[in-house]
Amino acid sequence: HHIESALFVIFGATGDLARRKLFPALYNLSAEGILPSGVAIVGVGRRPFDLAYFREKFILPALLDNSRLAGNLLHNFSSFAQRCYYFSLDLRDSSRYRELKNFLDQLDWEWGVQGNRVFYLALAPELFGPVVANLKEQGFLDKGPRSWKRVLVEKPFGWDLDSARALNRELTQAFPEEDIYRIDHYLGKEMIQNIMVIRFANAFFEPVWNNKYIDHIQITSSEKIGVGERAAYYDRAGALRDMLQNHMLQLVALIAMEPPVGLDAQAIRLEKAKVFRSLQPFTRERILQDIVRGQYGPGYIDGEPVPGYREEAGIPADSVTETFLAVKLFVNTFRWAGVPFYLRTGKRLPAKVTEIIIQFKPLPEILYFKEYGELLPNVLVIRVQPLEGIFVQLNAKRPGTNNYIVPIRLDFCQNCGVGTNSPEAYERLLYDALRGDATLFTGWEEVEYAWKFVDPIAQAWATIPVHFPNYAAGEWGPPEARVLIERDGRRWWESP
Ligand code: BG6
DSSP: OOOOOEEEEEETTTSHHIIIIIHHHHHHHHHTTOSOTTEEEEEEESSOOOHHHIIIIIIHHHHHHHOTTGGGHHHHHHHHHTTEEEEEOOTTOGGGHHHHHHHHHHHHHHHTOTTOEEEEEOSOGGGHHHHHHHHHHTTTTOOOSSOOEEEEEOSOOOSSHHHHHHHHHHHHHHSOGGGEEEOOGGGGSHHHHHHHHHHHSOTTTGGGOSTTTEEEEEEEEEOSOOOTTOHHHHHHHHHIIIIIIIIIHHHHHHHHOOOOSSSSHHHHHHHHHHHHHHBOOOOHHHHHHHEEEEOEESEEETTEEEOOGGGSTTOOTTOOOOSEEEEEEOBOSTTTTTOOEEEEEESSOSOOEEEEEEEEOOOOTTSSOGGGOOOOOOEEEEEEESSOEEEEEEEEEOSSSSOOEEEEEEEEESSOSTTOOOOOHHHHHHHHHHHTOOTTSBOHHHHHHHHHHHHHHHHHHHHSOOOOOOEETTSSSOTHHHHHHHTTTOOOOOOO
16 A cells, blocks of 8 residues: 555534544644645535635644644644635536536646546535535546545445435435545544454464453443534434444454454454444343433533533434443454453543453462452453553562462553654554545444444333433442442443
């Protein structure tokens, strides 16, 4: 894979995602000298910006607020700005796509791009269909001899299986599967990319990575923020669709998958899809027993009072959308049968943390046990954010004359040292899309099976009454979330 020149076309260029993530990521790649000089960026949006305004009043503030390299802006902004263009278009107005095409063709010629295109749909999914249909019908996708066209799509990839299938049909009418890059930005995070390396490049873990030695897995992805300004989207999605269907299940897949036959996208997707297929389906009974949903009420975050979910702007006063979810699930494969995976995610929780905990089974209490001190289980923690690293908990002898045992920790922190500044997920993902590497993107089969798993939960919930709010902002979800794991004699891991 290497990057050629290309036009990187962003539909929805004046939206929140473009401002917070896409332009900052492209800028960072450019400032670090990674983005090849032949890549130009074209924003397409509804607003009638002229080019100078777009560069100075939209892109520049976006970078100042959101780029991890904002400190270098004085130095690097003008060369980045010169790559950026803007075209104002109402995306539902088919009659003006021809003009957009001419605009791109002109830039293509000026930049010597020879037809390569990335189309980034930073849009509400309702617009995917109309946009790709126009791209196809109006000749945007006609291929020259060696050129390529790729489409990047943001979540949500549908609201359920049916809508996801409809969306996929619209996309595949214009692009073959291998040119569709479905973003799950968690896959771009450093430590998540590291999961496969830790598993398959070390002799320690793989031999014991199964139900014989592993007691259970925990995955926590918590946030302090509330719904923010995304009421319209979030109130329809809830934590189940917003976090579990995609990010959390992707983490389960990376932890649970068999070693792939190679490191290409196809081989990895195949193994991940198998995990999704092996998820034990939820019956109504198990939904009641093994899934806890919650919604935050008023409370305190970092000592500051914050409103409850139902008081947030744009949220109906009787909303039953869940902002928290804890679930115990099983991967029914030979490797994992009987090993519970406890997952929890939510908004307005006490900390912003994403961590994966692999807890090993205890040894028989024959030689060392209670009287030698409290033996803690062996634990491997993969820290995804905000700290990035790996943590291992072992038992060892305390120095001295008694045989007293104490827990010790091997703690590797990747981003603790001064000056480490990990690239953000989007940098890696946009770069990979430009070079045609789809390994960190989600394949259709994974999406399909994830919805098959999630749909029955959403359907059952719709018929079961809930009493919300049931946790105060700043708590770790409702008390039932603790019960879910503690009734099995286990506990949620607290980061040391
Ligand atoms: C997004 C969700 O996909 O992930 C948001 O839509 C959530 O609701 C976000 O806040 C969390 O991402 P990160 O990278 O901050 O962990």
